[in-house]
Amino acid sequence: MSIKIKEYAGTPLREEDLKQGKVLSIGYWPKAKYNWSAGVAIGRYLAELKNARIVGRQCDKCGRTVVPPRMFCEWCFRPNDRWVILKDSGVVNTYSISHIAADATRIKKPLIPTVIQIDGTTDAGILHLVGETDPKKVKFGMKVQAVWKRPEERTGAITDIRYFRPIER
Amino acid sequence: MTKFMRRAQETGKELAYEAARMALDSCGLRIEDIESVTMGSAPDAFDGVHMKGEYLIDGAGAWRKPYMRNYVGGGTGVFAPIHGWQHVASGLFDTCLVVCEEKMSSCRPHPQAAFLTIFDNFTERPLGPNLVWIFALEMHRYMHVHKIPKEKIAAVSVKNKKNAMDHPCAQLAQKITVEDVLNSEVLVWPVQRLDISPTSDGAAAVVLASEDVARKITDSPVWIDGVGWNLDTAYWTNRDLYYPQYVENAAKMAYQMAGIKNPRQEIDFAEPYDPFDYKELHHMEGLMLCKKGEAPDLVWEGVTQRDGKLPVCPSGGLLGVGNPIAAAGLMKICELFWQLRREAGKRQIPGDPKTAVAQAWGDLMQVGTVVVMRA
Amino acid sequence: MAPRVAVIGVGMTQLRSIAPDLSYKEMMFEAAVKAYNDAGVDPRRDVQSFICSSEDFWEGTSIFDEYVPDQIGASLKPVCTISADGLYSLITAYMQISTGLIDVAAVEAHSKPSEIVSIRNIMSLALDPIYVRPLAADPYFVAGLEMMRYLHESGNTREQCARVVEKNRRNALENPYAAYASQTTAQDVLASEAVCFPLGKMDIAEPADGAAVVVLASEEKAKDFCDDPVWILGLGWCSDTPCLEAREWGEATYAKVAADKTFKMAKDVRPKDLDLLEIDDSFSYKELQHLEAMGFCKEGEAGVLTEKGVTAPDGEIPVNASGGSLGMGYTFEMAGLQRLCETVLQLRNRAGEHQVKNARTGFVQCWRGIPTASGAAMILTSEGS
Numbered sequence: 016m017s018i019k020i021k022e023y024a025g026t027p028l029r030e031e032d033l034k035q036g037k038v039l040s041i042g043y044w045p046k047a048k049y050n051w052s053a054g055v056a057i058g059r060y061l062a063e064l065k066n067a068r069i070v071g072r073q074c075d076k077c078g079r080t081v082v083p084p085r086m087f088c089e090w091c092f093r094p095n096d097r098w099v100i101l102k103d104s105g106v107v108n109t110y111s112i113s114h115i116a117a118d119a120t121r122i123k124k125p126l127i128p129t130v131i132q133i134d135g136t137t138d139a140g141i142l143h144l145v146g147e148t149d150p151k152k153v154k155f156g157m158k159v160q161a162v163w164k165r166p167e168e169r170t171g172a173i174t175d176i177r178y179f180r181p182i183e184r
Numbered sequence: 185m186t187k188f189m190r191r192a193q194e195t196g197k198e199l200a201y202e203a204a205r206m207a208l209d210s211c212g213l214r215i216e217d218i219e220s221v222t223m224g225s226a227p228d229a230f231d232g233v234h235m236k237g238e239y240l241i242d243g244a245g246a247w248r249k250p251y252m253r254n255y256v257g258g259g260t261g262v263f264a265p266i267h268g269w270q271h272v273a274s275g276l277f278d279t280c281l282v283v284c285e286e287k288m289s290s291c292r293p294h295p296q297a298a299f300l301t302i303f304d305n306f307t308e309r310p311l312g313p314n315l316v317w318i319f320a321l322e323m324h325r326y327m328h329v330h331k332i333p334k335e336k337i338a339a340v341s342v343k344n345k346k347n348a349m350d351h352p353c354a355q356l357a358q359k360i361t362v363e364d365v366l367n368s369e370v371l372v373w374p375v376q377r378l379d380i381s382p383t384s385d386g387a388a389a390v391v392l393a394s395e396d397v398a399r400k401i402t403d404s405p406v407w408i409d410g411v412g413w414n415l416d417t418a419y420w421t422n423r424d425l426y427y428p429q430y431v432e433n434a435a436k437m438a439y440q441m442a443g444i445k446n447p448r449q450e451i452d453f454a455e456p457y458d459p460f461d462y463k464e465l466h467h468m469e470g471l472m473l474c475k476k477g478e479a480p481d482l483v484w485e486g487v488t489q490r491d492g493k494l495p496v497c498p499s500g501g502l503l504g505v506g507n508p509i510a511a512a513g514l515m516k517i518c519e520l521f522w523q524l525r526r527e528a529g530k531r532q533i534p535g536d537p538k539t540a541v542a543q544a545w546g547d548l549m550q551v552g553t554v555v556v557m558r559a
Numbered sequence: 560m561a562p563r564v565a566v567i568g569v570g571m572t573q574l575r576s577i578a579p580d581l582s583y584k585e586m587m588f589e590a591a592v593k594a595y596n597d598a599g600v601d602p603r604r605d606v607q608s609f610i611c612s613s614e615d616f617w618e619g620t621s622i623f624d625e626y627v628p629d630q631i632g633a634s635l636k637p638v639c640t641i642s643a644d645g646l647y648s649l650i651t652a653y654m655q656i657s658t659g660l661i662d663v664a665a666v667e668a669h670s671k672p673s674e675i676v677s678i679r680n681i682m683s684l685a686l687d688p689i690y691v692r693p694l695a696a697d698p699y700f701v702a703g704l705e706m707m708r709y710l711h712e713s714g715n716t717r718e719q720c721a722r723v724v725e726k727n728r729r730n731a732l733e734n735p736y737a738a739y740a741s742q743t744t745a746q747d748v749l750a751s752e753a754v755c756f757p758l759g760k761m762d763i764a765e766p767a768d769g770a771a772v773v774v775l776a777s778e779e780k781a782k783d784f785c786d787d788p789v790w791i792l793g794l795g796w797c798s799d800t801p802c803l804e805a806r807e808w809g810e811a812t813y814a815k816v817a818a819d820k821t822f823k824m825a826k827d828v829r830p831k832d833l834d835l836l837e838i839d840d841s842f843s844y845k846e847l848q849h850l851e852a853m854g855f856c857k858e859g860e861a862g863v864l865t866e867k868g869v870t871a872p873d874g875e876i877p878v879n880a881s882g883g884s885l886g887m888g889y890t891f892e893m894a895g896l897q898r899l900c901e902t903v904l905q906l907r908n909r910a911g912e913h914q915v916k917n918a919r920t921g922f923v924q925c926w927r928g929i930p931t932a933s934g935a936a937m938i939l940t941s942e943g944s
Binding site: 195226227228229232233234235236237238239240241242246247248249250251252253254255256257263267269270271273274275276298299301302304305411412413414415416417418419429430433434437441546547548550551 | 614615616619620621622624625626627628629633634635636637638639640641642643647650651653654655657658659660681682684685687688689795796797798799800801802805812813816820927930931933
């Protein structure tokens with residue numbers, strides 16, 4: 016029956032067609048502004064980042080300590096039990112070398128997005144960047160240490176950590 | 185389905201209409217015969233229309249009908265038919281039209297920029313991440329744990345783009361070699377340009393019917409025998425990314441329903457989701473079509489070619505046909521349909537395929553949606 | 560015979576005009592804990608499917624589905640998101656259970672409009688980008704146009720619409736979950752600032768933050784977990800055209816079709832058998848329009864019934880005894896689920912101060928808000944438990 020289909024719809028356009036006004040188009044810049052409530056867990060996380068500290072939460076039932084913190088343990092489905100002040104160092108779980116920015120434009124100096132398992136947690140990682148190193152030298156399992164912004168530069172955001180740098184042996 | 189392309193003149197409504205119209209024509213039904221409609225479409229941010237599902241109602245043929253939009257990120261294309269299956273198998277409806285549409289080109293200058301908003305607003309967005317970062321992180325972890333050389337992964341891209349040359353709707357069909365992939369521009373190591381599927385516009389649609397109605401319409405209906413879906417934790421940085429547990433869970437759910445005990449033996453061909461080449465391998469393992477770490481060898485040895493023992497992505501997949509997110513998943517369902525009815529033309533796999541599985545993936549490396557279909 | 564599906568637990572957070580101390584995750588967790596407690600289930604062990612409701616642009620995050628599982632106990636479990644009101648998700652859960660594949664499902668919806676700074680811009684973003692948005696009008700014009708046409712066709716008056724606001728905001732005084740309870744009078748409403756005539760500021764339900772979770776089960780499981788399940792007797796949903804230009808503005812056809820389907824499925828239930836209605840009143844005139852469209856009274860009658868007190872909590876057909884959206888607060892994609900939670904409380908005789916006497920069978924309806932013409936409806940009963 017679907018052999019009946021002889022032609023498939025779809026009229027391709029090129030970027031030039033739009034630029035040259037060959038097709039009618041309307042542009043619109045949405046105003047999408049939000050003021051998200053960080054809540055209890057992330058509120059504390061961000062406040063502690065301003066103090067140059069990384070905090071996590073621990074669940075007594077399964078024993079896991081996790082970061083970024085949440086007020087509940089998703090595996091046990093119960094409120095978790097305490098705040099834990101973690102070290103600001105960790106281990107590279109996986110990494111990559113990025114030559115593009117968020118909007119897909121090319122960047123000259125590559126970034127090194129990495130999942131870093133923070134010391135003191137149960138293998139819980141956070142997304143951040145590795146810096147102060149040749150990208151080729153990054154290794155799985157490498158130990159890294161947070162490099163913080165100066166106190167007056169910190170605002171209570173994940174970017175209060177500028178990046179993580181490798182800890183020399 | 186419509187052609188998949190980087191930029192279509194048609195609006196989202198028109199794309200949905202073309203696909204829906206074609207689906208109805210292909211089985212000789214009229215829109216009046218359709219009792220319910222479900223739409224799958226991924227982020228509103230691409231189209232720049234809030235409540236995109238509402239906007240697409242008329243294009244999807246849902247005027248004055250029960251209509252819902254389901255949305256599980258990239259997994260939508262295979263979840264939409266599952267949602268459609270729920271409409272019919274619940275006994276509420278005899279027919280359901282499933283439409284998936286995507287118009288990514290509306291987002292300018294490049295749709296990829298919209299992906300920034302999928303990341304966590306507090307812990308990730310301030311770092312300015314690009315979507316490709318998480319794929320690169322997962323790919324690198326997968327390669328590291330199983331010691332997979334890049335050549336074997338690149339072979340997937342070569343296979344799929346070549347398969348797509350026989351697909352009339354394909355956007356990126358071409359003959360390339362493993363060297364071409366390895367020499368292509370590095371975007372986020374280890375991901376290179378030819379490892380990735382493009383952003384696309386396109387739509388696809390399928391018509392589902394209950395057994396009685398189906399048998400009146402056609403002599404060879406294709407049955408949905410198994411459905412499964414699963415979502416992993418949002419905390420993706422707390423997981424080991426080398427294995428998609430959520431795909432395995434979804435597959436188990438679908439296989440159990442379909443009565444499949446040994447997927448490697450009982451499945452004749454598969455259409456796993458391949459937005460990146462390594463993803464096809466990752467998902468083959470999640471679908472339990474091979475052991476963990478074994479998939480790269482299967483593709484390298486030609487087992488997953490169309491004439492191999494276990495054809496994978498005979499359509500050309502997302503890498504070859506294109507990636508209008510939700511429509512791409514439904515395209516795989518269409519492929520299963522055409523292959524199982526021996527209507528896939530030049531793409532037809534030899535032999536007499538009876539059982540096949542389609543899978544889609546989505547969210548932040550979280551969603552697995554699986555459908556098993558049988559002739 | 561179709562398998563029976565019941566609601567076995569509900570959990571709601573208190574609605575608040577702003578909840579700056581809690582993130583949406585924490586609110587969802589609260590609602591989930593309450594619901595699972597009410598149902599007597601452990602989500603990690605007993606709940607097999609989770610369905611959430613959200614629209615990306617309300618949240619400010621694309622693919623919001625990513626962020627739902629952990630706080631409702633759904634990690635590594637079947638989860639999906641329906642981009643619609645929570646009532647639609649509930650209908651999806653009903654379908655899932657009716658297939659026999661799932662026995663126990665949980666449905667979630669939440670609302671945090673206090674976080675949306677540019678909320679009117681987001682509403683405008685739902686308008687057709689080519690034909691309507693360039694007019695650059697305040698999005699409430701859609702409701703203003705509809706209200707004008709509806710009043711003209713039905714003969715109802717602005718005063719009667721104002722009476723709806725008065726009734727619902729006062730009803731909310733008895734509802735501890737409500738955010739906007741007050742001793743409002745119809746005069747206050749008529750004197751309120753014009754937004755898009757005849758729509759005034761107080762004709763519009765104010766936004767509220769909150770979360771709700773509902774647990775459903777198949778007949779067999781319902782009896783295992785719950786002493787007072789509330790059964791779903793009928794449901795229906797319908798979408799009319801999104802095109803403003805093609806729309807028939809006076810009658811809420813989507814509500815009519817949804818209600819027709821609901822009554823058809825509920826076979827033995829007639830409008831007069833219903834003990835209470837919880838329907839959409841996100842705009843004052845909507846309550847009247849929906850009552851007429853769904854056949855609870857004749858066209859043009861709803862205003863008079865409101866004036867006479869027929870729709871008061873102690874009247875013949877209590878409508879929005881909870882306070883509705885006007886009294887409790889408008890919760891966007893949670894609105895329908897809110898109406899359902901209130902109805903379940905009523906049917907189980909747990910509504911406390913705002914309990915409707917002898918409530919056994921109730922009707923719930925939702926509308927997806929401007930600029931849509933989509934809505935869903937449901938009939939539930941605690942009889943036969």
